[in-house]
Amino acid sequence: MRKPTLGNPQNTIEILQKYDFSFQKKFGQNFLIDTHVLDKIIRAADITKEDMVLEIGPGIGTMTQYLAEAAGKVVAVEIDKNLIPILTDTLHDYDNVTVINEDVLKLDVRELAREENGGRPLKVVANLPYYITTPIIMGLFENDVPVESITVMVQKEVADRMQTGPGNKDYGALSLAVQYYAEPYIVANVPPNCFMPRPRVGSAVIRLTRHEKPPVEVKDEKLMFDIIRASFNQRRKTLANGLNNSDKLSLAKEELIEAIERLGKGPGVRGESLTLEEFAELSNYIYALNR
Ligand code: SAM
Numbered sequence: 001m002r003k004p005t006l007g008n009p010q011n012t013i014e015i016l017q018k019y020d021f022s023f024q025k026k027f028g029q030n031f032l033i034d035t036h037v038l039d040k041i042i043r044a045a046d047i048t049k050e051d052m053v054l055e056i057g058p059g060i061g062t063m064t065q066y067l068a069e070a071a072g073k074v075v076a077v078e079i080d081k082n083l084i085p086i087l088t089d090t091l092h093d094y095d096n097v098t099v100i101n102e103d104v105l106k107l108d109v110r111e112l113a114r115e116e117n118g119g120r121p122l123k124v125v126a127n128l129p130y131y132i133t134t135p136i137i138m139g140l141f142e143n144d145v146p147v148e149s150i151t152v153m154v155q156k157e158v159a160d161r162m163q164t165g166p167g168n169k170d171y172g173a174l175s176l177a178v179q180y181y182a183e184p185y186i187v188a189n190v191p192p193n194c195f196m197p198r199p200r201v202g203s204a205v206i207r208l209t210r211h212e213k214p215p216v217e218v219k220d221e222k223l224m225f226d227i228i229r230a231s232f233n234q235r236r237k238t239l240a241n242g243l244n245n246s247d248k249l250s251l252a253k254e255e256l257i258e259a260i261e262r263l264g265k266g267p268g269v270r271g272e273s274l275t276l277e278e279f280a281e282l283s284n285y286i287y288a289l290n291r
Contacts, residue, residue: 161174185206
């Protein structure tokens, strides 16, 4: 079995110097230089030779080497063209890796899963570029990409937001969206010194295991997410006022109050105290009233 050659500071510096590589801040480039963290990610992702892994942002190929050892196949999507010759070099020994030089947000990942994996579910594993964490994850869920799990390094604060529930200051639209599609689990917290260059924020590895079926029954998903966004857009307002101020929902205030009362809540209730089940119930009432 081959051993990954990257994942420590010396080898990373060596390869960066060999190719005279300069980090691009706009691409959120913070490369992993800690083998313990890499081992933890691979273990949490639970990869077998049956799996196809999609890696977003392979960088110089550090985690890609680990993934190629564990998986049947790896497709790695990297936006920075200056990293492509480096990846050709560092992944030279692996015949189960395909590198695509593309912006992942412009790529049709569903089509990719169909072509490369016969439409079977992928496992997504990545040390994500933090500036586009939410669009990447929501894009995978909302576009019905067949994914079994997403195991990713994200900003610590974002991991907390994904995992938390009502009553916590981090609870919001992202928590509800993620939990509608998946079961979140924070695997590890990762300090800045595990990266080169060091990010200014703390990081965490989170695993999102996709639900086979959402935990709540919703008549109109888009309506529920419009309601959720409207409730958290104006956190200080009551739920009724927040929803009343939304231009996406055209309901009279009395109807909104009635729908909220049917949840068994008083008029002063705020969106941040509602569970996913309650948002689903509320959106189903409003759906019925709209018809
Ligand atoms: N996986 C490497 C590691 O752990 O050392 C690098 C991780 S670094 C945090 C994020 C990577 O994502 C960089 O290589 C960056 O160039 C790439 N990236 C940034 N924006 C991207 C995009 N829109 N599409 C694909 N890759 C992107």
